[in-house]
Amino acid sequence: MTIKMDICSDLGEGYGRYELANDEALMEIISSANIACGFHAGDPRTIQKSVQSAIKTGTGIGAHPGFPDRVGFGRRDMILSYEEVYTDVLYQIGAVFAFAKANGAKLQHVMAHGQLHNMAQFNEVYAEAITDAVYDFDPNTILICLPGKLLALAEKKGLKPATVIFADRRYNDDKSLVSRREKNAVITDENEVIEKVLDLVIRKKATSINGKDLDIVGDTLLLHGDTQGSLSLAKKIKEALLDAGVEISPLGKWL
Template structure:
């Protein structure tokens, strides 16, 4: 069955002289980007450069809001009042869109980063806080995440949603991601990642860490941009998707 999928990478994940993502190469491959908004990575100059590359190459720009955790790269679990999460996300959306406005563009989507994203799957209070912030900023914005409270809260706020698959991450039986600290949490071989991506896009399934097959509806696929093989992986995934008859294009609410 031929279909379309949004191929996303995380971009702008640097701070000053420190850089983790190869934005120049990745913007030649993906259809959309999650750009760090300053809380887990991304100083103003880095954000501006990442946005400019995306605009130049026709890559849709989404926000990648995080817990305020530069030191932990947004991957530490943080307990915050939902009102603080709402304010933090709203702040980050405004910061990123400020760099899009000079180009005459607006944000395409929001995909929570790291531990914040993981917690919105299982925490109703965190998910609703993120959804309220997105709705307050722009009710046309698409919320991108996996099934769970984040998708449910966004839908109840009347926001467009797109479900995402993570072909380079291992899944638990309940559809959540295996914690990064555990063995096998990351799928690092580009060809294995590409094979998983095709199954997600075409069959709507993923093999869990325990070897069972899990149904997985997805409109987009995220390849993490901070690994050493990120460019090779993204390129291999795109080639395999297109070979399987899958069009790679930014999500438009199809």
């Protein structure tokens, strides 16, 4: 049986004159785009450009809502109420949706960014707020998430969850991501990344940072575009998957 996989990346994370990654080149490689909504990064012009690039390349359009934390790029803990998380997420989904609709396209998915996503794995208030925001926007919208409370609540509420796996990040024993504050959280060796990706996608296996064997099932593989050599690595990862017989296409076409 053919293995189907989506490849996504966090895009539109520049601001004004500043660009964080080569979004246009990455858009040619990936099949779904997580577009920053203006809170942790991004702005209206950047969202418009990202949406138009996604349409041009046939890439699935997704909203990537994060904490209101430009200085920390959404990677710092924030203590917020249910109402704050709910309204912040719904507001950000609406931003990307508006540009998608204005350009004759649809919003395929939502994926929470950075620490908002990480905290929602364990914080039920955050998980409730995010899933309620997606459900109230449109329950047919795919919610990309890691295993944990967010995924469990998405399934319970009848949403369409998709599990994300990470190409260059190490896992803890509980399948959560090793914090970027920890040493060796990000894998930098290209060969190791490609070997890990093939294990994740084909064998559905990973090894935790402590050497524990993990069973990992993923629907979308996230590639980071803001690290050194990321574009070259992204091309090699896609080539390795295609050579292994993996069919790559946007989540909305097969999930």
